[in-house]
Amino acid sequence: MNFNLCPLETWVPRLTMSLSAKDKETVKTFWAKISSSGDAIGADALSRMLVVYPQTKTYFSHWKDLSPGSAPVLKHGATVMGGVGEAVAKIDDLSAGLLSLSELHAFTLRVDPSNFKVLSHNILVVLALMFPTDFTPEVHVAMDKFLAAVARALSEKYR
Amino acid sequence: MVKWTDFERATIQDIFSKIDYDVVGPAALSRCLIVYPWTQRYFGGFGNLYNAAAITSNPKVAAHGKVVLAGLEKAVKNMDDIKTTYKDLSVLHSEKLQVDPDNFNLLADCLTIVVASQMGAAFTPHVHAAFQKFLDVVVASLRKQYY
Numbered sequence: 479m480n481f482n483l484c485p486l487e488t489w490v491p492r493l494t495m496s497l498s499a500k501d502k503e504t505v506k507t508f509w510a511k512i513s514s515s516g517d518a519i520g521a522d523a524l525s526r527m528l529v530v531y532p533q534t535k536t537y538f539s540h541w542k543d544l545s546p547g548s549a550p551v552l553k554h555g556a557t558v559m560g561g562v563g564e565a566v567a568k569i570d571d572l573s574a575g576l577l578s579l580s581e582l583h584a585f586t587l588r589v590d591p592s593n594f595k596v597l598s599h600n601i602l603v604v605l606a607l608m609f610p611t612d613f614t615p616e617v618h619v620a621m622d623k624f625l626a627a628v629a630r631a632l633s634e635k636y637r
Numbered sequence: 638m639v640k641w642t643d644f645e646r647a648t649i650q651d652i653f654s655k656i657d658y659d660v661v662g663p664a665a666l667s668r669c670l671i672v673y674p675w676t677q678r679y680f681g682g683f684g685n686l687y688n689a690a691a692i693t694s695n696p697k698v699a700a701h702g703k704v705v706l707a708g709l710e711k712a713v714k715n716m717d718d719i720k721t722t723y724k725d726l727s728v729l730h731s732e733k734l735q736v737d738p739d740n741f742n743l744l745a746d747c748l749t750i751v752v753a754s755q756m757g758a759a760f761t762p763h764v765h766a767a768f769q770k771f772l773d774v775v776v777a778s779l780r781k782q783y784y
Contacts, residue, residue: 526762530769546762599746603753603765610754615671616689618750622672 497620497627502569504620509566511612512605516563519604520555521547527600534593558597565628572631584635591636594629601625639774641716648767653713656755662702665748667692673743679736705744712775720778727782738780745772 497505512519525546527534541550561579568575583589602621606613613621641649670677671689680686683697692698708726715722730736749768753760760768 522762526765529762530766599749603750603760606750606754607757607760610757613750613754614689615668615693618668619672619689 495623495626497569497623501620501623504617505566505569505624508612508617508621509563512609513563513566515608516559517552517556519601519608520557520559520562521552522555522604522608523597523600524551524555524558526603527597530600531596534596537587537589537593562601562625562628565624565631569624572627573634576628576631580632580635583632591629591633594632595626598622598625598629639717639719644763645767645770646716648764649713649716649771652752652756652764652768653710656752658706658710659703661748661751661755662704662706663699664702665744665751666702666705667695667698668751669744669747670698672747673740676740676743679734679740709775712771712778716771719774720781723775723778724782727779730779731783738776738783741776741779745776748772 528538528544528551529546535544538544538550538554541548543550545551561576564579565572565576573580602613602618602625605621606618670680670686670692677686680698680701683695683701685691685695686698711722711726712719730738749765749772752768753765756764
């Protein structure tokens with residue numbers, strides 16, 4: 479049993495809340511619109527996560543400057559969204575596609591999986607403020623499901 | 638007792654003075670029902686919630702979204718004692734409505750996203766932090782009377 483699932487999934491195997499064909503289409507279409515802003519999205523999402531959820535700063539004690547828009551935040555925001563882009567490309571098999579990232583998060587970074595939800599929420603907030611007309615409720619639910627699926631794939635190797 | 642900085646206090650008053658309750662309330666509630674469909678369990682009497690379009694155009698959802706925002710306004714007007722202000726609302730949600738309090742966070746997240754889409758770049762990290770703190774206090778106050 480994968481105990482990193484949200485409460486609704488614990489009593490049904492992890493095939494529940496998986497991405498439908500429509501979800502994948504919605505994600506790919508929306509991503510095509512926004513991917514050129516990937517770096518900016520990542521930077522804003524990370525910046526605000528560190529301010530709004532200060533417990534996340536504990537993972538970045540090695541950075542000189544954690545303030546919004548600082549050099550390490552900009553660089554890492556771009557790295558994170560690069561990963562999200564990779565996940566979009568491998569949306570049909572996230573477990574296999576994100577294997578090395580999963581191992582990185584499990585064995586090296588060891589980020590508590592609850593933080594994936596926190597960062598996902600901040601990404602969604604940035605998408606809403608940057609793309610208010612495109613980020614409809616339908617796109618919102620597809621992206622939320624997608625980011626949750628990415629988080630599950632990243633948590634796979636944890637134990 | 639929750640301590641608010643001058644910035645937080647001013648930010649919350651500013652946000653709520655600027656947003657259109659009649660737009661934001663319905664948008665946040667309908668988004669919650671669409672993005673987290675299990676929340677529909679509390680709205681059996683609302684008629685057609687079959688898909689996103691039905692939810693967005695449902696007049697009962699819209700009316701109730703306004704009720705929710707009116708409730709939030711009470712907290713905005715009583716920021717120094719939201720806990721006491723919400724005592725009856727907390728009892729209502731726990732004993733009569735029997736809402737799982739984890740759902741409060743889901744609606745709060747949807748509200749954040751709707752406000753963010755309205756404010757755009759003005760929803761800076763620090764404004765966002767103040768808003769999140771306000772919602773955390775509101776949710777904690779609504780949970781307070783559950784036993």
